[in-house]
Amino acid sequence: MAHVIDRDKWARMPDRWQGELECGAWGSNSCLIFNYLPGTGGGPRLHRHPYAEIFIVRQGSGLFTVGDREIEAFAGQIVIVPPNTAHKFTNLGPGPLETIDIHENGSFVTEWLE
Numbered sequence: 001m002a003h004v005i006d007r008d009k010w011a012r013m014p015d016r017w018q019g020e021l022e023c024g025a026w027g028s029n030s031c032l033i034f035n036y037l038p039g040t041g042g043g044p045r046l047h048r049h050p051y052a053e054i055f056i057v058r059q060g061s062g063l064f065t066v067g068d069r070e071i072e073a074f075a076g077q078i079v080i081v082p083p084n085t086a087h088k089f090t091n092l093g094p095g096p097l098e099t100i101d102i103h104e105n106g107s108f109v110t111e112w113l114e
Contacts, residue, residue: 002047003075004029010034024106031103040093051104055089057080060097064089086113 010021010032012091023029033067037043046065048049055064057073064071064079068079073079081087091097 001027005006019061020036022107027105028104029104031105031108033101033103035097035099037091037097039096040091041089043097044088046086046088046113047110049105049109049111050082050105051083051109053081053087053104054102055081056102057101058098060095060101061092062089062097062099063092 005021005026011019018034020031020033022031024031043062055062055073055078057067057077057079058074059075061072061074063070064073064081066081067085071079072092074099078107089099
């Protein structure tokens with residue numbers, strides 16, 4: 001069965017693509033995060049998951065720390081973080097950073113490392 005999920009179920013702000021959704025409730029083995037970081041800096045602290053995470057960079061540029069690597073990623077690029085790998089990212093600026101993050105699990109499982 002197909003599901004249509006309205007924006008008010010996942011968006012933090014009605015005018016922004018910003019929010020998150022655990023899709024396991026709808027039969028999907030995935031979670032989505034819609035990030036919008038308007039200015040330089042920001043982003044999540046160092047953490048890891050027992051599953052892979054995929055970052056689709058839709059706008060701007062970000063500095064991704066993945067294990068012991070630092071990766072500058074730009075609009076149009078995709079960063080894939082393997083399971084159990086420490087990672088974080090921040091907006092390099094000067095404009096907004098917008099990403100869609102796909103977690104390969106029906107609910108969020110996060111171990112915060114800092």
